[in-house]
Each structure stands twice: as C-alpha cells, then as structure tokens.
Amino acid sequence: MENNSAFxxxxxxxxxxxxxxxLVPVFAxxxxxxxxxxxxGNPTGFVDFFYFSAVTATTLGYGDVSPKTELARSLVSLEVLLGVVCAGLFLNACSYRLSARSAAEEKARNEVLLRRERYEVNKETLSSHHAVVMFRLDRYAIRLWLLTNTPDKKGDYSLxxxxxLNGIVAHDFQFRDFRFLHTETLLARDAFQAxxxxxxxKDLRLFVDSLRDLLKFSRLNDWPKLRNDCLNFLHAFEHLDYSESxxxxxxMSKKEGGALGCMIFSQIESAPEVVPEVKGSHMLDSYVCLYYLAKKSVEFCREYLETVDDILVSSCPE
Structure with a gap:
C-alpha cells in the first residue's frame, strides 16, 4: 500500500x-x-543570484554571470542536473496523465458500447420469449373471459x-360470476362436456410455464420491475392454485349425478357481493382462492404487457 502511494x-x-x-530560490x-x-560577472545580492539560478536551471546560460571556483562549478552542475531531471520527470508525468486520461475515456466509451450491445441482445432475447408468453397470455385471457362472465353477459371477447388495456377498464367480475365454471365451454374446438x-x-399452467421460461432464459437484470412482477405472480400462483381440489x-359431482355441483353452484350464487374470505375447511375456500388468483392474474397481465411494451421501445440507459 505504501509503495503504491509513493508510486x-x-x-x-x-x-x-x-x-x-x-530549485531557483534554494540555489540562489x-x-x-x-x-x-x-x-x-560581479553578481551582488539575492536578486542577481536568483537571476543566475533561473538562467542555470532552465539551461539558458547567457554567460553574463558564470562560476569561477570548483565549489561554484559543482553547485551549478548540480542545479543543472536537478533541473533537467525535474523537467524530464514533469514532462513524463504530464504525458502519463494524458495517456491515462485518454485510456480511461476509451475504456468508458468501450464500456458504453458493450453495455448498449448487451442491452440490445438481452432485449432481442426478451422479445423472442415474449412472443411465446403473449401467445399463452392471449389463450389464457380467453379462458379467463369465459370463467368470469355469465352466459347472459359474455358478449364479444377482447384482450x-x-x-x-388501451384505456379500457378491465371487466370487474364478482365471485358470484363463477357459478357457471363447471359447465361446458361450448367452444367448437374444445372437447365435448369439458x-x-x-x-x-390448463391454459393457466401453460401461461405460467412460459413465464418460468422467460425468467430462466431471458436476462432481466436490466429490468428488475418485470422480473419482480413475474416472480410475485408465480408466488401467488403457487399459493392460490387449488386446481386439484x-x-x-x-x-365427484359427475359421479353423484351433479348434486355436488348444484350445491356449489347454489353457494357461489348466494355469496354476498363483498370480497369473499377464506374461512378454512370450507368447500368454497378453493373457489375463493380461484377468485383471488383470477384477480391477481388480471392485474399482472396488464402490468406485464405495459412493462414489456415500454422495454421493447426503450434504449440502453446511459
């Protein structure tokens, strides 16, 4: 450490x-x-010797004043040598400073270029994975639309x-809107009685898998908000996924001739308009968690699309 400081x-x-x-006043x-x-040359007083010392140190050597004795010549020679060495070291230090500054500026420029290049590569990777996520998100949104709309309110689907999105208020579904979730989809491409x-x-899991791939293969260090939003949604999915129950x-409802399904239908339909609560060991708890998961997914999908759209048109921050 001390050697580095001295250097x-x-x-x-x-x-x-x-x-x-x-050197000039000291030798004077x-x-x-x-x-x-x-x-x-008959120098007298400090001013004359200061002049002679300055002429000597700068190696001008006008000759109007010169050393006569060996002692004087030795001192003058010493001043000249010290002056030349100091001047050389001064110029060398200046050169080093300029080259170091130039190297630092070049390094900074290269780092900026590398950061921009890395940013664009990461953005292209994100764009590729986003295309898959977007496909799964749109398919999931169709299922969400069917789940949260009663037959008399369905209307035409749009993302x-x-x-x-785009200034349109999201569909504000209620828990009682879930009462038809065990009925057929009536879509021609779906299996009969599914x-x-x-x-x-099914489409929720595919959507979640695409998000996991996005987190795994896309470098999201430049976009912490997107990464955190995805992680938070995956965390919510893990805690609110009661699909098995x-x-x-x-x-069980199909085996019993639909009696259990009718009971679930009745309880969901008679649920109050207030936000439902998980009561614990209750049949409707799984459906309440489904309600919260659907609400969370709407919020996440909107924020995800808005964030990704901003990223894809952005440039690397300086």
Missing part, C-alpha cells in the same frame, strides 16, 4: 513542477552564502376488455 505521487506533474521552481540562497567572489374451469387451469369436486 502514485511520482505520477503527479505538480510535484515535479514545484520542485523545479523551488546557496550562491549568496558562498559569496560573489566565486562567480565571474383489452379482459385485462384493461368444463370451463378445466380449460382455464376444484377438479376433484367436479369429478
């Missing part, structure tokens, strides 16, 4: 500049001490109306 001091041009300047005082009898909720869970209720 760094040797790279300071101001040290050698001040040392070179200090020395010349005053040895006396004018050791010099040719904007389902999750609230329920709305079964297809909902809901599908078990459906299978």
């Amino acid at each position: 760094n001091l040797m790279e300071e041009p101001v040290i050698f500049g001040l040392t070179f300047i200090a 005082l020395v010349y005053c001490v040895i006396g004018e009898q050791d010099f040719i 904007d109306k389902t999750i609230g 329920s709305i909720v079964s297809y909902y869970f 809901i599908m078990k209720f459906e299978q």
